[in-house]
Amino acid sequence: MTKVVLGIDLGTSAVKVSAVDRRGNIVAQQSFDYPVTQPQVGWSEQNPEDWVNGTTVAIVNLILKDHIAPTEIEGISYSGQMHGLVLLDENHQVLRPAILWNDTRTSAQVEEIKNKLGKKFLDITRNYPLEGFTLPKILWVKEEEPEIFKQADLFLLPKDYLRYRMTGKLAMDYSDAAGTVVLNVTKKCWSTDIAEAFDLPSSFFPNLIASTDFAGHISESYATFSGLTTQTKVYGGAADNAAGAIGAGLLKSNMVMSSIGTSGVVAKFEDNADIDYHGEIHFFNHAIPNKYYSMGVTLAAGDANSWFKRVFGETQSFSAWLREAEQSSVGANGLLFTPYISGERTPYPDADIRGSFLGLDRKHQRGDFIRAVLEGIIFSFKDIMTIYDQQGVDFDTIIAIGGGAKSPLWLQIQADIFGKRVTTLENEQGPGLGAAIIAATGLGWFDSVQEAAQSFLSFGMVYEPKAENVLKYQQMYSIYQTAYRSTAEISHKLVAYQRKISS
Numbered sequence: 001m002t003k004v005v006l007g008i009d010l011g012t013s014a015v016k017v018s019a020v021d022r023r024g025n026i027v028a029q030q031s032f033d034y035p036v037t038q039p040q041v042g043w044s045e046q047n048p049e050d051w052v053n054g055t056t057v058a059i060v061n062l063i064l065k066d067h068i069a070p071t072e073i074e075g076i077s078y079s080g081q082m083h084g085l086v087l088l089d090e091n092h093q094v095l096r097p098a099i100l101w102n103d104t105r106t107s108a109q110v111e112e113i114k115n116k117l118g119k120k121f122l123d124i125t126r127n128y129p130l131e132g133f134t135l136p137k138i139l140w141v142k143e144e145e146p147e148i149f150k151q152a153d154l155f156l157l158p159k160d161y162l163r164y165r166m167t168g169k170l171a172m173d174y175s176d177a178a179g180t181v182v183l184n185v186t187k188k189c190w191s192t193d194i195a196e197a198f199d200l201p202s203s204f205f206p207n208l209i210a211s212t213d214f215a216g217h218i219s220e221s222y223a224t225f226s227g228l229t230t231q232t233k234v235y236g237g238a239a240d241n242a243a244g245a246i247g248a249g250l251l252k253s254n255m256v257m258s259s260i261g262t263s264g265v266v267a268k269f270e271d272n273a274d275i276d277y278h279g280e281i282h283f284f285n286h287a288i289p290n291k292y293y294s295m296g297v298t299l300a301a302g303d304a305n306s307w308f309k310r311v312f313g314e315t316q317s318f319s320a321w322l323r324e325a326e327q328s329s330v331g332a333n334g335l336l337f338t339p340y341i342s343g344e345r346t347p348y349p350d351a352d353i354r355g356s357f358l359g360l361d362r363k364h365q366r367g368d369f370i371r372a373v374l375e376g377i378i379f380s381f382k383d384i385m386t387i388y389d390q391q392g393v394d395f396d397t398i399i400a401i402g403g404g405a406k407s408p409l410w411l412q413i414q415a416d417i418f419g420k421r422v423t424t425l426e427n428e429q430g431p432g433l434g435a436a437i438i439a440a441t442g443l444g445w446f447d448s449v450q451e452a453a454q455s456f457l458s459f460g461m462v463y464e465p466k467a468e469n470v471l472k473y474q475q476m477y478s479i480y481q482t483a484y485r486s487t488a489e490i491s492h493k494l495v496a497y498q499r500k501i502s503s
């Protein structure tokens with residue numbers, strides 16, 4: 001009988017469950033999509049029940065359609081979309097829809113945190129407070145929905161809620177807890193200074209565990225619901241970017257990951273916490289004990305691409321859609337796109353900036369627009385890399401992961417805009433494979449996450465920068481760098497207007 005682990009990648013657009021054997025082969029995979037709702041401008045919510053149902057459908061399909069016997073499944077672990085607030089009452093019932101990482105309603109709370117804690121906040125959490133992080137969301141519910149907050153007993157993050165529903169046990173792992181910005185990142189404990197500053201009792205914070213820690217067996221009730229057995233062991237799991245980093249083989253400090261999921265992430269492995277990015281980019285605990293990673297986030301990366309396709313090319317497949325971009329040229333014939341359709345995080349923490357097409361000319365065709373969108377997203381990644389450059393941090397390997405890494409055109413655009421070699425994975429399953437690696441390590445199949453990753457992963461195609469394209473993109477990028485400041489004021493006025501007409 002083949003023994004497998006399940007890596008559950010709880011994404012924003014879908015949950016993907018991969019059954020992985022001891023050699024790292026993905027023997028079966030199932031996924032299930034769920035919606036994101038936007039009840040008001042800048043809001044972004046999901047129903048936690050959709051995560052549980054979607055995961056269960058995927059697991060049932062693995063058992064019934066792919067014939068994975070429940071007794072073959074030795075362990076399960078998770079990769080979870082980060083920062084989302086799930087509030088539970090004393091009976092552990094969900095109190096309101098989850099407020100997601102790309103929800104930017106919390107600008108007032110961000111100011112409040114800055115005013116109350118100033119530099120101390122950065123020292124403890126190693127991050128600036130930003131709308132997307134969990135603490136401002138907690139404060140928003142406290143201030144705006146006091147009746148709901150009064151009933152709140154504790155909070156969880158998305159994958160921790162899913163794990164709770166599968167095991168009946170409450171916990172949060174360090175890598176995800178770091179993204180709440182209440183964790184003391186280097187001491188690996190909840191910060192009493194921050195909790196006390198906002199009158200949050202210690203009971204509001206779940207127990208902390210390591211990613212590879214045993215979190216419980218599958219509960220009787222979830223076994224009945226899903227067909228799994230109560231023998232299956234469940235492990236902590238990690239924030240999707242930490243799991244993605246493991247699944248991408250980001251194991252040394254010369255390596256950077258470029259991930260195009262719903263969001264976009266440029267992340268770098270950090271051997272220790274000595275480096276200080278002064279909050280310009282995020283700094284979080286890794287899923288590997290006592291290791292860290294730094295990262296910058298483009299709020300809408302794959303999402304900007306999907307949004308544009310949904311609005312202007314819904315019926316086409318992704319490959320047909322991207323083929324049109326090939327008919328355009330490097331630099332999209334002088335058309336520039338800024339991907340700030342949901343506001344932005346790095347390097348412009350601005351909830352009210354919005355995207356734009358600049359340089360529109362009657363010569364432009366649809367292919368130019370599609371290409372400009374692909375390029376604009378990568379220019380925003382280049383902005384993150386520029387922060388590393390400015391800090392004198394060097395790296396020579398870029399590993400591309402996420403749904404966007406399926407496109408050879410987009411991968412070449414990455415190599416040309418970064419001016420560096422971009423490597424893919426043979427079987428691109430970043431976060432899901434990272435979750436499987438965590439389960440395999442937890443089970444003792446391997447001595448360490450690093451050993452498991454080395455055994456499970458193999459690199460795929462390599463995209464070299466083309467000198468001629470690099471030069472053209474350098475010119476376009478220098479124009480792109482001026483776009484944020486030139487469009488900020490207009491964007492802010494338009495967002496205020498959008499709020500007015502939608503209220």
Ligand SMILES: Nc1ncnc2c1ncn2[C@@H]1O[C@H](COP(=O)(O)OP(=O)(O)O)[C@@H](O)[C@H]1O
Pocket residue numbers: 011012013014260261262263301302303304305306318319322402403404405406407410
């Ligand atoms: N064939 C494709 N070519 C290029 N990009 C794609 C393709 N399929 C999906 N994508 C992009 O990948 C994104 C989803 O990536 P994924 O890693 O699955 O996201 P998440 O984990 O956030 O749910 C989509 O928003 C889309 O822009």
Ligand SMILES: O=C(CO)[C@@H](O)[C@H](O)COP(=O)(O)O
Pocket residue numbers: 011012013080081082083101102132179240241261262263264265297
């Ligand atoms: O907010 C962040 C990281 O800080 C996002 O990266 C989320 O973790 C969502 O990830 P995807 O659904 O795009 O994978």
